[in-house]
Amino acid sequence: xxxxxxxxxxxxxxKPLFENLNIKIPKGKFITIIGPNGCGKSTLLRLISKExxxxxxxxxxxxKKLSDIKSLELAQKLAFSRQKxxxxxxxxxxxxxxxxxxxxxxxxxxxxxxxxxxxxxxxxITDSISFINKNLNQISGGEFQRISFAxxxxxxxxxxxxxxxxxxxxxxxxxxxxxxxxxxxxxxKTILCVMHDINLAYKYSDHIIxxxxxxxxxxxxxxxxxxxxxxxxxxxxxxxxxxxxGFL
Amino acid sequence: xxxxxLNKEKKQYYLILTILTILMLGIILISVTxxxxxxxxxxxxxxxxxxxxxxxxxxxxxxxxxxxxIRMPRIISGLIIGAGLAVAGTIFQAILRNPLADPYTIGxxxxxxxxxxxxxxxxxxxxxxxxxxxxxxxxxxxxxFVIVKIAGFNQxxxxxxxxxxxxxxxxxxxxAIGLLKSMAGEDVxxxxxxxxxxxxxxxxxxxxxxxxxxxxxxxxAKHFANDLDILTLGIHEAKNIGVDSEKLVKFYLVIGAFIxxxxxxxxxxxxxVGLVIPHLVRMSFTSKHKxxxxxxxxxGAIVLSLADNITRxxxxxxxxxxxxxxxxxxxxxxxxxxxxxxxxxx
Numbered sequence: 001x002x003x004x005x006x007x008x009x010x011x012x013x014x015k016p017l018f019e020n021l022n023i024k025i026p027k028g029k030f031i032t033i034i035g036p037n038g039c040g041k042s043t044l045l046r047l048i049s050k051e052x053x054x055x056x057x058x059x060x061x062x063x064k065k066l067s068d069i070k071s072l073e074l075a076q077k078l079a080f081s082r083q084k085x086x087x088x089x090x091x092x093x094x095x096x097x098x099x100x101x102x103x104x105x106x107x108x109x110x111x112x113x114x115x116x117x118x119x120x121x122x123x124x125i126t127d128s129i130s131f132i133n134k135n136l137n138q139i140s141g142g143e144f145q146r147i148s149f150a151x152x153x154x155x156x157x158x159x160x161x162x163x164x165x166x167x168x169x170x171x172x173x174x175x176x177x178x179x180x181x182x183x184x185x186x187x188x189k190t191i192l193c194v195m196h197d198i199n200l201a202y203k204y205s206d207h208i209i210x211x212x213x214x215x216x217x218x219x220x221x222x223x224x225x226x227x228x229x230x231x232x233x234x235x236x237x238x239x240x241x242x243x244x245x246g247f248l
Numbered sequence: 249x250x251x252x253x254l255n256k257e258k259k260q261y262y263l264i265l266t267i268l269t270i271l272m273l274g275i276i277l278i279s280v281t282x283x284x285x286x287x288x289x290x291x292x293x294x295x296x297x298x299x300x301x302x303x304x305x306x307x308x309x310x311x312x313x314x315x316x317x318i319r320m321p322r323i324i325s326g327l328i329i330g331a332g333l334a335v336a337g338t339i340f341q342a343i344l345r346n347p348l349a350d351p352y353t354i355g356x357x358x359x360x361x362x363x364x365x366x367x368x369x370x371x372x373x374x375x376x377x378x379x380x381x382x383x384x385x386x387x388x389x390x391x392x393f394v395i396v397k398i399a400g401f402n403q404x405x406x407x408x409x410x411x412x413x414x415x416x417x418x419x420x421x422x423x424a425i426g427l428l429k430s431m432a433g434e435d436v437x438x439x440x441x442x443x444x445x446x447x448x449x450x451x452x453x454x455x456x457x458x459x460x461x462x463x464x465x466x467x468x469a470k471h472f473a474n475d476l477d478i479l480t481l482g483i484h485e486a487k488n489i490g491v492d493s494e495k496l497v498k499f500y501l502v503i504g505a506f507i508x509x510x511x512x513x514x515x516x517x518x519x520x521v522g523l524v525i526p527h528l529v530r531m532s533f534t535s536k537h538k539x540x541x542x543x544x545x546x547x548g549a550i551v552l553s554l555a556d557n558i559t560r561x562x563x564x565x566x567x568x569x570x571x572x573x574x575x576x577x578x579x580x581x582x583x584x585x586x587x588x589x590x591x592x593x594x
Binding site: 049050051071072073074075076079080082090091092094095099100102103107108111113116119120123129132133135155 | 251254474478
């Protein structure tokens with residue numbers, strides 16, 4: 001699905017964050033990137049979503065070079081829920097979610113019944129229908145993440161990038177969202193997700209990528225790569241594994 | 249359920265649009281009637297009817313001249329400029345993603361003001377009669393190019409860079425205006441009068457300039473209004489849903505600046521309409537630009553023509569309408585803001 005080949009990137013004038021990074025992300029899997037702050041998790045997602053330009057190497061999505069994919073085409077392939085969303089002039093939740101249908105519309109085409117049906121379905125499964133008339137700046141952080149999640153689902157792309165998209169949700173909605181994503185993976189979608197909660201990552205991911213200082217420290221099934229020593233190595237903290245349950 | 253919400257919004261929009269249009273037509277009729285000359289509403293109605301439909305109706309020639317040649321162009325100019333400023337304000341608030349933006353934020357207006365003041369100065373010193381409007385317009389367009397150049401047209405146009413460039417150019421030009429004012433000595437009053445913004449002594453020539461340019465610009469702005477919604481979310485969010493925001497920002501920058509340049513060249517700097525009206529509509533009705541643009545245009549037109557009526561009729565000496573809009577607009581805006589925005593950002 002995504003092939004990252006010899007990728008190098010640095011923020012203007014700083015020392016390189018990635019040097020010759022190579023990652024292959026298979027189709028139809030739930031993949032979580034974990035790693036300490038500043039290790040390049042978000043940057044990697046922003047590079048894949050074409051928000052940032054890389055210096056050298058290549059990112060290939062479904063056998064097409066990222067630089068050859070136009071923004072509209074990319075929007076039909078890939079949905080990205082970013083960590084920071086800018087302040088908005090008042091936008092209602094409903095209008096925001098409707099934007100998820102935008103990549104499938106011509107310039108002046110209005111939303112049809114089918115679009116509205118998709119939006120309504122996603123608002124229902126994220127349980128956010130009760131506040132669709134509110135403005136984005138009137139709702140809580142967790143509610144915003146649910147709305148944002150509904151929009152990403154509405155975009156209905158084969159590839160979904162999520163950057164800390166559940167961090168402000170309560171545990172109930174976190175689990176609900178992850179279960180929805182698991183369903184999407186069964187339908188053949190690929191999820192690439194940045195998460196800080198190691199336990200949730202452990203429980204829901206098919207694969208985990210551990211990043212450290214711009215390099216892949218380890219990549220594989222959660223059971224094989226998440227252990228007390230790798231966590232100590234990457235995060236510099238002692239944890240205790242509670243067998244079959246998670247880490248504390 | 250969602251369909252109902254969207255339909256309800258649409259119905260509401262058409263209702264508001266109809267009410268505002270009727271209101272505006274009523275205001276035109278009343279405005280042309282009010283004034284020092286003794287004319288009744290039915291007479292003004294007859295005159296307008298006669299002129300528009302080219303009918304032969306007996307009416308006193310002097311009344312006809314007052315209504316049609318003196319008052320009408322002024323009122324129409326006011327309506328168009330009000331609409332233009334409100335739409336330009338809406339555009340700038342969206343593309344600069346800043347609720348404090350207005351048509352004057354990026355300094356195009358200061359360019360026009362400098363052009364006008366320079367023309368007035370040259371006219372005084374060399375006893376010439378150079379026309380102010382075209383020079384003001386040319387200077388505002390030059391200013392736009394300089395600002396965009398500073399902000400970096402070829403790179404991603406960041407709103408903060410545009411605002412910064414605008415402020416720098418504005419203050420430089422303001423200083424230059426100050427210099428010209430001080431050099432003008434006793435003749436400074438003509439400059440000050442222009443700078444304060446007014447609609448007095450507008451003729452059909454100005455309407456002929458204003459009407460086609462501003463109307464086309466507003467129609468274009470409305471046409472791509474859905475994209476303007478997306479721009480308020482920022483360049484990256486726009487890209488994520490497949491919208492090429494850089495091109496769009498440039499397109500809207502040019503439209504907004506063009507409207508501002510035309511309006512300011514003709515009427516001087518009329519404050520607050522472009523800042524307050526978009527907010528007012530956004531707070532009380534919707535922030536969807538396909539609705540926001542037409543409604544702001546109508547509200548802007550109505551507010552400016554009402555304000556102009558006040559300056560024209562209520563004072564012994566006519567005061568510039570720009571002074572009045574700012575004088576009333578400021579406190580009014582604070583009132584609305586404090587009442588409506590408890591707990592939310594505008």
